[in-house]
Amino acid sequence: MSVQGTILVLDGTSTNRIMLKVQLTAAWYHVVQAEKLHGLAGLLRRTRPDLVLVAQTLPDGTAADVKRLVMANPDLADVPVVAIAPQNDKAARLKALADGLDDVLAHPFKDTLLLARVRSLLRSRAETQDLKLGNGSHPIGFAEPATALIAAPKSARVAILAHTCRTGALWKKALSGRLRHSLSTHVSSNMHALLSGPIPDAVVVEIGRTTPGLSTLADLKSRGATRHTVLIAVLAGDDASLASEALDRGADAVCMGGFCTDEVLLRLENQIARKTLTDQMRASLRRGIAESWVDPLTGLHNRRYAMRAIDQMARQPSQDGHGFVVMLADLDHFKTINDRFGHIGGDLVLAEAAKRMKSTLGSAGFVARIGGEEFMIGLPNSSPAKAMELARTLRDCISETPFTLPDASAPVPVTISIGMTAPNPPLPSNEPLERVIKSADIALYAAKKAGRNQVRIRQNAA
Incomplete structure (x- = not known):
């Protein structure tokens, strides 16, 4: 069997663990199971998972505790940790995002959505791994630790790409009083306006079955200028297959059930902070490559x-x-x-x-x-x-x-x-x-x- 990665499943309920293992094993992932926070540090060192799925509440801790424990290991600090929250518990979902979890899935969920989210997060981690030197924890640069706390920059450019001017204006009004980043709005039918100005650090994209939102995601991810731009997809309903397709088309995060100001704000801050870190690592890599060809005393080639x-x-x-x-x-x-x-x-x-x-x-x-x-x-x-x-x-x-x-x-x-x-x-x-x-x-x-x-x-x- 070809194994595509190791996923650690943490849940105090055995039936939940078994169900997740069946879903993930069928997609050729290697699954490791645990039920408590106790002993997790050793398990992480031994198994070195590529992703962690954790119930929001464990018998002796929380998903936030798991995230902190993962971050404490320099070799695993970039491993995504996804919380599994109760169904229809919006407060629990927002709390998980506020605690720094990489994403939240509401239980129960369809296989398609689970696997799409796993694929998306593993792609993101693979990019981070490519920016590291060998298997170490230091990005080429050559000494900056990759385990520094992720913090969003003081100012970033955020664009809203909605179907209509009215929707864009409403979303901008909801965000502008609480978002510290600059905001601009565009309509989906006019991509030129979005791409002709300064490239945004993040784009909030309205997605629908009968709109060009999905193709817009793929378009933005394929362009050199916007390849590293954060894409937040907003779906009007709870269509899991549409959300899955949005993730596979390039969305970094998906907000289901319509525009929720609190959720969009949290996802923007988390994703922009992550982008800032990878941008720093990418710049460090470029500097390292350039410096490897240059004599530091004279500035000539070496x-x-x-x-x-x-x-x-x-x-x-x-x-x-x-x-x-x-x-x-x-x-x-x-x-x-x-x-x-x-x-x-x-x-x-x-x-x-x-x-x-x-x-x-x-x-x-x-x-x-x-x-x-x-x-x-x-x-x-x-x-x-x-x-x-x-x-x-x-x-x-x-x-x-x-x-x-x-x-x-x-x-x-x-x-x-x-x-x-x-x-x-x-x-x-x-x-x-x-x-x-x-x-x-x-x-x-x-x-x-x-x-x-x-x-x-x-x-x-x-």
Whole structure:
């Protein structure tokens, strides 16, 4: 049997647990059962569930207690906890949402609604898991804990998408006095108005069988701009199949039985807070990826980036008969600079040298710091003659203007030696890139041996 995930069912009534197990097992979920809060911490560590379904009241605690216990485990803090409330108990549903539960299902419920909600929550958790580093509890960033209490931002943009202007105005009036976020209203027939302005953080969508609400959900989830926008679906009745379809079309939460101001407010706050956390993790991931290619001292690319970029240049066919060029550049007598002016002075020289070379190179290629005072320059589609001219310009941009240092009585002269090689791509797939780098390194050694502040070329990597 293919198991799609592990679901923990907590309920003091055995018949309720059995019924849920039958429903979930039929959909290929692995089900773990428990009846009390006592011993739950150990059970969570052992089973590591992907989702928890819990009766609102347990023999020795509540669903809110379960949520707090799950949140206390850093590895499970993003596991959704869904409360199961008594039928037609609106107060119980609102209390569960106010307690921070991820959703509430009213018992009894149809299989279709239960499974749709499970699918929706597991998709959301999978996205969070993808933003984490390995199986740890830290989003790439590289040290911010993912277990911080979820709190909505001070201000977010919320849009109401209703069938008529009148409905939109009524909903806005009901929310505006109690919602701290900015509100706008739109009619379902005019999606352009919603998408043409600032992208909302959340959209409250009116859903009906004879209206475009379901297709609107799918449309918003499929667009790059609104893919991460929170979608709250509001249904006029208690149509479980319609609610299930709304969840499968992309709704993050569903309000059944018509517009309830208290419920919409709670769901908006909870969902916007969750979105804020995942947005932070996503931004942290982007920063981590960017920083993994950048040298923090100079702001240039680092060795990791340089080697990958050179490898791509080497494997691509030449254009207009030109090959690629690799240069290795080394600041001359850099140890003397460090000895005279300390590492702070040396760092200032490195940063200024990097700035000059990057400005001189422009868009012709890339320059990377690959270690200490050594730099690598890559030029795609460049003739040896043109590359030699550029190498000399790079040398001159360092040597012709002395460097100003805080502890120096006069500007400090600095020179650089450059070695280059110009193989003809594409390199055979079995030819190691190290031969190209070694060829440039031999040319750099020749430049040093010739008296430094020189440029030397080695025609190929052979």
